[in-house]
Amino acid sequence: MKKTALLAVILTGALLILSMENFPSWGDVQSPASLHLSRHFIEKSYEQTLTPNLVTAVLGDYRGFDTMLETVVVFTAALACFLVIRLPRDVCTPGLFYYRHTRTGLVVRKHDACELPGENPTFERVDSDWPPHDVVVVSTCRMVIPFIQLFGLYVVAHGHYSPGGGFQGGVIFAASYVLLAVSHDLRTLVHRLNERVTHLLSAAGVLLFFGVGLFGMAMGLNFLDYGALEGVLGMSLASGHSLGILLVEIGVGMTVTAALVIIFKLLSSRGTVTEGL
Amino acid sequence: MIWEIKLLALILVIVCAIAAINAKDLLSAAVIFGIYSFMMCVQWLAMGAVDVAFTEAAIGAGISTALMLAAIFRTSRRTKD
Numbered sequence: 001m002k003k004t005a006l007l008a009v010i011l012t013g014a015l016l017i018l019s020m021e022n023f024p025s026w027g028d029v030q031s032p033a034s035l036h037l038s039r040h041f042i043e044k045s046y047e048q049t050l051t052p053n054l055v056t057a058v059l060g061d062y063r064g065f066d067t068m069l070e071t072v073v074v075f076t077a078a079l080a081c082f083l084v085i086r087l088p089r090d091v092c093t094p095g096l097f098y099y100r101h102t103r104t105g106l107v108v109r110k111h112d113a114c115e116l117p118g119e120n121p122t123f124e125r126v127d128s129d130w131p132p133h134d135v136v137v138v139s140t141c142r143m144v145i146p147f148i149q150l151f152g153l154y155v156v157a158h159g160h161y162s163p164g165g166g167f168q169g170g171v172i173f174a175a176s177y178v179l180l181a182v183s184h185d186l187r188t189l190v191h192r193l194n195e196r197v198t199h200l201l202s203a204a205g206v207l208l209f210f211g212v213g214l215f216g217m218a219m220g221l222n223f224l225d226y227g228a229l230e231g232v233l234g235m236s237l238a239s240g241h242s243l244g245i246l247l248v249e250i251g252v253g254m255t256v257t258a259a260l261v262i263i264f265k266l267l268s269s270r271g272t273v274t275e276g277l
Numbered sequence: 278m279i280w281e282i283k284l285l286a287l288i289l290v291i292v293c294a295i296a297a298i299n300a301k302d303l304l305s306a307a308v309i310f311g312i313y314s315f316m317m318c319v320q321w322l323a324m325g326a327v328d329v330a331f332t333e334a335a336i337g338a339g340i341s342t343a344l345m346l347a348a349i350f351r352t353s354r355r356t357k358d
Contacts, residue, residue: 026324033293055328154333162327163328163331164331165328167332167335167336168331168332168335168336170334171335171339171340172335172339174344175335175339175340176338178340178343181342223296224306225332260340260344263344264343264344264347267344267347267348267351269351272349276347276350276351
């Protein structure tokens, strides 16, 4: 079986390499894509969309629907993960549960988790199989996380002018929360960004994107025409486009951040969102 | 970009891909897959596609490695085959 699989892989690879002959060579100005479409985008995109970054012009203006529905895909992925993995809140998961007495540092073991000490100030929950407590890791991450988040916001905000945008900035922002969960524990993350907030954020991002599109229709223009924001605050057309793209990028960033945090929380805790990586 | 670096990154892409398939330890396979993604990011950068490289670095090398580690942490660390 393994031999046949290897043979199939090698044959497919050989076919792919052979068919590469027919591709236009890299950077060929005579290739069909470069003759019409790329030239149109490079020459006309600024006067048509008033967006300085070519990639953003393509993603945000020419292919606005594509980007919008990609955001819906990310939202749907998080929703599907939630519906498949998340356990109901009142399910008792059997196993061992550890609590640390905060004054003395003694750890108590319990066999059932149904009666949690709740908001008990003298006991805190400790992970049973992954107790991260290294002071170097914790304090380094505590110092690094604000800078990662600031960089994520920078990437979101500058998507109009430079490489980056909502997807990348949102992922960087989510990575900072993942780092928080890995360096401290999952409950710290849930305490900072609980499930209600992440679910609302992921839906609000999609709605913000749709809202910008619908605003264009309300002003008598096409769906997702960022020029609709032109006269709102007394701005010029270019500033209106810039603001529209910024709002859209923020929407994408919110959805992506929330969706990735939801997926990480569910995956790392087997759906209980109480203890995990 | 200097062509030696490009070639080195390309070789590393192939080596990491083969190593990630063959690794018995899923944790190391996930980490090797992260290196693979980062080398692909270098390739995109060499081709001048900065946006794609950015996305590859953030999503491929960053968050998907973390998600895979989370999944491995909750399932099993060794592969069956």
